[in-house]
Amino acid sequence: MPASPHTATGNAESPQPALRPLTIVLANPRGFCAGVERAIEIVERALEKYGAPVYVRHEIVHNRFVVESLEAKGAIFVEELSEVPENVPVIFSAHGVPKSVPAEAVRRDLFYLDATCPLVSKVHREAERHYRLGNKVILIGHDGHPEVIGTMGQLPEDAMVLVQNVEEAENIAIEDPDRVAFITQTTLSVDDTVEIIAALKRRFPNIMGPKKEDICYATTNRQEAVKAVAAGADAVIVVGAPNSSNSQRLVEVARNLGCSKAMLVQRAADLDWAVLEDVRRLGITAGASAPEILVEEIIAALQNHFDITIERPDGATENVFFKLPKILTREAEAS
Ligand code: SF4
Numbered sequence: 001m002p003a004s005p006h007t008a009t010g011n012a013e014s015p016q017p018a019l020r021p022l023t024i025v026l027a028n029p030r031g032f033c034a035g036v037e038r039a040i041e042i043v044e045r046a047l048e049k050y051g052a053p054v055y056v057r058h059e060i061v062h063n064r065f066v067v068e069s070l071e072a073k074g075a076i077f078v079e080e081l082s083e084v085p086e087n088v089p090v091i092f093s094a095h096g097v098p099k100s101v102p103a104e105a106v107r108r109d110l111f112y113l114d115a116t117c118p119l120v121s122k123v124h125r126e127a128e129r130h131y132r133l134g135n136k137v138i139l140i141g142h143d144g145h146p147e148v149i150g151t152m153g154q155l156p157e158d159a160m161v162l163v164q165n166v167e168e169a170e171n172i173a174i175e176d177p178d179r180v181a182f183i184t185q186t187t188l189s190v191d192d193t194v195e196i197i198a199a200l201k202r203r204f205p206n207i208m209g210p211k212k213e214d215i216c217y218a219t220t221n222r223q224e225a226v227k228a229v230a231a232g233a234d235a236v237i238v239v240g241a242p243n244s245s246n247s248q249r250l251v252e253v254a255r256n257l258g259c260s261k262a263m264l265v266q267r268a269a270d271l272d273w274a275v276l277e278d279v280r281r282l283g284i285t286a287g288a289s290a291p292e293i294l295v296e297e298i299i300a301a302l303q304n305h306f307d308i309t310i311e312r313p314d315g316a317t318e319n320v321f322f323k324l325p326k327i328l329t330r331e332a333e334a335s
Contacts, residue, residue: 006213009016011316012230012320013225014081017253018265018307019305019306019307020305020306020307021280021306021307022276022279022280022281022282022302022305022306022307022308023280023281023282023305023308023309023310023311024282024283024284024299024302024308024309024310024311025229025233025282025283025284025310025313026229026284026285026295026310026311026312026313027222027225027226027228027229027279027283027284027285027286027313027315028155028225028227028312028313028314028315029218029221029222029277029316029318030239030284030285030286030295030317031286031287031288031290031291031292031295032288032289032290032291032292033216033217033218033288033317033318033320034117034208034218034287034320034321034322035117035118035119035120035218035288035322036061036289038094038115038322038324039061039093039094039115039117039324040060040061040066040070041324042091042113042115042324042325042328043044043056043060043070043075043091043115044070044073044176045324045328046091046113047070047073047074049076049328050088050089051074052073052074052075052076053074053075053076053088053311054075054076054089054090054091054092055075055076055077055078055083055084055088055089055091055092056070056075056076056077056090056092056093057078057079057080057081057084057091057092057093057097057101058077058078058079058092058093058095058244059077059093060075060091060093060094060115061075061093061094061288061289062240062241062243062244062245062247062287062289063240063244063287063289063290063291064241064266064305065189065266065267065290065291065293065294066289066291068126072193073162076311077216081101081104081105081108081110084109084110086108086109087166087260088111088115089111089112090105090110090111090112090113090115090326091113091114091115092112092113092115092116093114093115093116093146094115094116094117094120094197095116095117095120095146095150095288096116096117096120096121096124096145096146096147096150096151097114097147097149097150097153098149098152098153098154098155098224099153099255100153101153102114104131113325113327113328114325116150117216117320117322118128119145119186119214119216119217120150120151120186122214123151123183123184123185123186123214124150124151124154125321126182126183126210126214127139127151127154127155127160127183128154128155130181130183131155131159131160133181133208133291134179135179135180135181135208136159136160136161136174136175136176136179136180136181136208137155137159137160137161137178137180137181137182137183138160138161138162138163138172138174138181138183138200139151139152139160139161139162139163139181139183139185140162140163140164140169140183140184140185140196140197140213141162141164141184141188142164142185142188142201143162143164145245147185147186147187147245148162148185151183151185159160161174163182163196163200165192165196166195166196166199168282169196169199169203170199170203172203173269176251177204177206178204178206180202180206180207180208180334181207181208181209182197182207182208182209183209183210183214184197184210184213184214184215185215185245186214186216186219186243187212187215187216187219187245187246187249187288188213188215188249188255189205189221189223189249189252189253190213190219190220190223191216191223191253191256193213193215193238194213197209197213205322217318218246218288218318218320219246219249219288221315221316221319222246222250222285222287222288223249223250223253224269224315224316225256225285225315225316226238226250226253226254226283226285227253227254228313228315229254229283229284229285229313230253230257230258230259230262231257231284232281233254233257233259233281233282233283234257234261234278234279234280234281234282235261235262235263235275235276235279235282235283236251236254236259236261236262236263236267236282236283236284236285237271237282237283237284237285237298238250238254238262238265238285238286238287239262239264239265239266239284239286239287239290239294239298240264240265240266240283240287240289240290240294241264241287241289241290242266243268244251244287244288244289244290245292246287246288246289247264247286247287247288247289248264250285250287251263251264254283259283261275261279263275266294267294267298267299268297268298268299268301271298271301271302273305276302276305282302284298284299
């Protein structure tokens with residue numbers, strides 16, 4: 001039992017060692033984007049409206065905490081439509097799906113809701129437009145990512161070709177170099193993509209494409225914000241999941257700025273205290289699919305180890321909002 005301040009003991013109690021100071025610089029903006037908020041709300045509203053279970057094809061957004069929270073409310077996550085039974089609603093994730101998926105849902109007479117981010121759908125429409133114009137479409141993106149699978153699945157096989165880096169851009173063979181267009185994944189590194197596009201433009205001077213790229217506002221803003229905190233930081237924590245493309249890019253952006261201790265952390269329990277040993281200034285950000293509650297959890301854990309001061313630099317203001325599918329809106333219920 002600890003001695004009370006009024007208890008006379010032979011030995012004076014040794015004082016707690018003072019906590020080492022740590023300055024946390026919180027990136028702004030960070031965390032949830034409008035597409036992720038919309039996707040999560042679609043699942044929540046569907047659960048309210050139709051009752052559990054509601055099926056979701058693929059993780060609605062790439063974050064275990066979000067997925068588990070929705071599972072607790074009655075969502076069931078599956079990878080393929082074939083795992084969805086009849087007579088239950090199914091939701092497609094924010095990353096988008098190949099055209100074959102809604103087509104199969106229609107064939108099976110399944111009721112589906114599409115939570116594809118409108119900014120991903122915009123890229124799908126660009127791909128279709130280029131195809132209609134007779135162009136070969138080059139998609140700049142990462143092989144195997146669900147968004148890339150979904151975007152490639154908007155066109156017939158062989159109509160689109162994937163380029164992942166400058167080397168592939170330098171070597172890609174296109175039958176008619178005057179009939180080619182490019183589109184991009186929405187969550188790429190802005191800096192890497194500029195170089196890939198430059199390589200494509202060198203090789204195909206008449207290539208069509210968006211003015212800059214299709215990288216979304218949220219990805220761009222979060223990369224700018226992590227640059228601001230990584231400059232001068234001894235380490236950077238990116239709160240996010242290993243399968244989250246935009247979170248991985250934030251780690252890379254921080255590392256490219258010379259911050260070798262840039263790390264992806266999913267939960268406070270994953271913090272590597274040894275790595276933080278010599279850190280005096282720590283940047284913290286979160287990928288577009290990571291909820292703020294996880295940032296708060298990590299700060300709370302740091303508070304137990306350090307005497308923390310928090311800096312909140314200014315950043316880009318975001319006021320993007322995407323409408324829900326009409327069938328889930330309150331107005332639809334009222335009518
Ligand atoms: S990261 Fe961008 S494209 Fe992806 S869901 Fe968010 S807003 Fe949409």
